[in-house]
Amino acid sequence: MEEESSMETKVIYIGAENIVSPLGNTAEDNFEEIRKGKSALSLHSEDGFSCPYGKILNYDLLPELTKLESLMVHSIQSSLAQLNRDLEDSRTLLILSTTKGDIEHLAKGDVEKSKPTHLLEQVKSHLALKCSHTTISNACISGVLACIHGQDLIKQGAYDHVVVVGADLVSEFTYRGFESFFALSELPCRPFDQDRTGLSLGEGVATVVMSKDNRVYLKKPLAFLGGASANDANHISGPSREGEGLFRAITEAMKQASTTSDQIDFVNAHGTATRYNDDMESIAFHRARLESKAINSFKGYYGHTLGAAGVLELVLSMHSMRNDTLIKSLGFENEGTAKPLNVIADNESKEIRTVLKTASGFGGCNAAAILQKI
Structure with a gap:
């Protein structure tokens, strides 16, 4: 039995997934919308931007939390609700994948609140999960890299479960940065097409739970x-x-x-x-x-x-x-x-x-x- 158990821990599972985006607040809703060919990209002239982007408009702003913090709480809670038991705090790690965190605080001169550590602490204060946390911020590979890091930590025995949440909003800083590269398209982006003219930006928060134990999931997970x-x-x-x-x-x-x-x-x-x-x-x-x-x-x-x-x-x-x-x-x-x-x-x-x-x-x-x- 010990040998069988050891073999099982070699497989890292991934599941209990959630997406909060302009197209919906669950992974299922998002998948159905894209299956129907719906795009979130549109102009939002009130922001002063001339290129279309995906903006999350429908969300519940939680007391004393920012838009990004509120969206993260919703996404993480939705993923945790897809587990059949609570995760042990000491054997669980929460990883935030982001390129810039809640950078809007900088516009108000609050450097401390703009740091990812503050963002995670705010989010955790609204979660039942009181585990350790860390941030992966490596440009646009951050989300995939966070999952790879989670897999490695579980395989090494440092943790049994890793919750990965990827989160970023469109800001003046982000928009102007890509604009300075002449990288933004004035029309919705067209990946791999011969007439593509650049990228479009978008807002989103997504969460997955990785684990060495497939029994924690209500729905059958996949193997990472x-x-x-x-x-x-x-x-x-x-x-x-x-x-x-x-x-x-x-x-x-x-x-x-x-x-x-x-x-x-x-x-x-x-x-x-x-x-x-x-x-x-x-x-x-x-x-x-x-x-x-x-x-x-x-x-x-x-x-x-x-x-x-x-x-x-x-x-x-x-x-x-x-x-x-x-x-x-x-x-x-x-x-x-x-x-x-x-x-x-x-x-x-x-x-x-x-x-x-x-x-x-x-x-x-x-x-x-x-x-x-x-």
Whole structure:
């Protein structure tokens, strides 16, 4: 029995997922909306921004909490409600994935409140869970990297359970930053399409629970087989033109997962709709022998949700697996990358057993993770 128990701990499970976005407050609602082709991207002229983005408008503002704090509390509580027992505080870690936290406090001159540690403390004060916490902030791979870090900690025996919440809102700081790069599209973004003109931004909060014990979940979880990150050290904002970092991350993730490219059924790419990112990804996928695999980006539905993106898109990929449905890459019509890809142009029913999720970000960072049905 001891040997059997030891074998079971080698599998890290992921489930109890939630998404709060402009398209809904549950993962199920969000998946149904994108399956119908609905996009959250629209103009919000009252903010003074000239490009469309995904803005969360319907939410309950909790007493003494900010918008971001309130959304995080809702998302985490929704995920914890999908467990059949309370998690032990001393054996649980809460990880926040974000690129900038609640940076709006800086506009009021409050540096301390703008720190992620304050954000987490505020959120935890409204949760029954009183566990340890930490923050992963590594540009736009933060969400995927947080899940990889959670997997590693569980495998090492440091924790039995890890709750990962990805959260970011659109702010003047973020908008003007991307605008200075001439990276924003005046129309909803079109990942991998030949007529793409840049990215769109979006708001989102998403949560998953990772565990060594599949019995904590009310609904059958998926297996988090492995993940890896790599930095191509190319440029502060431009990725390697050869996709070196992403290629290395994918290769190492497949090695950890004991998986080959032939076994991958579906790839959810980063797909920002910027020229350099999409071309880089196409090259990396070719190098990893994944060019024939069904590939999509969810950015056309939500925009780039930054620190939330990796978690949000992992959750949507999980629901693609649960529903055996490939979701079209919204905005894609004509092939337009350096190397051709099998981009999903229409929703399709297909058995999906194994999924590769990738992410890339400023500073040359890249991450890849592999999920599989149990």
